[in-house]
Amino acid sequence: MPLLNTVEEEVRAAPTVKRADLLRLVEPEGLSEVHLQVHRNYAFELIGSVLPPFLWLSRVKPILIYGDYDDSLSFAYIKPTAVQIVSLDFDRYGEKAHSAEFSKWFADRLENLRGQAEGPIIVSNWASDEERAEQFNLELEKIAGRLPSVFVWNTVEISRNMPGEFFDQHAAEARGTRLSNSACIELARSFGLVRLPSVLFPRIKAVALDLDNTLYDGVLGEDGVEGVHISDQYKDIYKELLRLRDEGVFLAVLSKNDERDFDQLCEKRPDFLLQPEHFSARSIGWHTKPEGLARIAEQLQIGSDSILVVDDNSGEIAQIQAAHKNTPLLYSRSPSQTLFWLRHYPALNGYRASSATPLRVSDLEASRQRDLLRASTTGTDYVREMQIEVAYALNPLSFRGRLAELSQKTNQFNTGLQRFSEVDVARRLGAPDHCTISVSMRDRFCDSGIIGAIFARMDGQRLVIDEISVSCRSLGRNIESPMIALALAPVMERYGLRDVAFWFREGPRNIPARMWLRSFTGMQDIPSGSATSVAWKAVPRLAEHLGAPISSRWERTTE
């Protein structure tokens, strides 16, 4: 992800964007082509033609594939594209769209598309304030929640918030759409900056913020706590940051300042709405910004490439760029622009609420408490003292999004690196001879939610584990072997299986998974690209794993 909010991006962040200004921009080199198939009944092309400049910021060159206008959504020719887009002018359906049958028909068409297409589907909702449209949009949310990898593009919100008219009836027939030119541009902006990146890329996990002239006007060390100026726009920035935190994005301070001044600012300025406890990590001092960023990454236990740095100092931005090449950056030129980019920075917004994400913030604090406990206890006592409870669910359809997320995002403890999509997971959940197990965990410090996924299938008398992915948030408690043994034991017994085989694929960061496989199977050679098989009863220390001092239970097994 690039540095944003330089002068070059001004066009894209302007309150009102002109079509000509977008089309004048020159395509950068080195973009990755992403194919998108569009199913529509109006001239989506007027959105599609101004989409590229927004997607270039995510290093994406969109290749849009259009068929004929199709009110019937026949989906006759589905191309193997990265994403399918369904965007309709629902008013074209007239009275028909006002019947309850219409939602059922639409759900059926989306199911049909889901059955044919591999990648995510983005479907725009009905941009109207009419009651029937509101009902339909609520139903659409439910349909999208039910189908794997189907995401709603909220055009209603855009129609309400954009400056100018959303619809423009003049020459609508000749233009092929009732959407105004401004609406087409706003839709392209929301799709290109927020909606599509949120489907294509993993979310940025943290925002690291400079202080002076980034979170207020002034220099804390010179102007003093009472001397810095906090305008209403800064308060909007604080609210935006707190919203991101509520959604599970860590906040951090990365500043060259005296730490005591920062604490005093939090304490003495009620208009500075951020408090020390809102920041999960801090690097406030006189070391360089790249060093500070490395410290923050370490504190948060994430890579610096998933931390968005917001800073008003171009020199320091350049230093970070040189030392952390893949770190997303936001040059804070004015509070209004910072606010715009906090709302529109690619891969920061637009993600579906997941039960796991808000837990990430509380889990980090808990991990610090666990470290203290570990320092004061040893081995089994430590595990017992943590009062760990593990809950398993077999083929849990409602968790498919989280299971796919674990498969796709887990890098360290991921045995198979299969990167199952939500569609893949949904297929496995419904396939005979496959079993997928979700693992949830809580301890005396916090509820971590679903932290593990086991993707397995029966092959004769063997249980083949295609992948085990465990979130790094739950590692370090040294309970991986009991946790996995307790999940597999009932499956082995229930189906009378003799052997267990672990498929392994080597990746750049999954050494912990290989080390665990060595320990669990007792095999020193864990080759990449093949399965390591072991007789279940010959698993070393199996009885010890099954008797570990953790409490386990099975939740409802099928849905």
Place this chain on the structure above:
Amino acid sequence: MTRSEIQAAVAELLSITVGRQILQTESVARDSEPGWDSLKHVELILMLEEHFGVQFSEEEMAALRSSGGIVVAIEKKNAA
């Protein structure tokens, strides 16, 4: 706005539309310009409306088939 200013702006917007540099003095016709298809024509109209703050009816849109014709149409709208 002078005729020359209108001509310069139209040439620039046409350049964006067809993807090649069009000089202010150059006469361009839709029928002989391969990049000026129906979608590009709609885009050009939208950009002209944006730039000059005017609106074209469907009939006017269909009648705009050359750079010179566009300049004349905008002059008329400005004079009205």
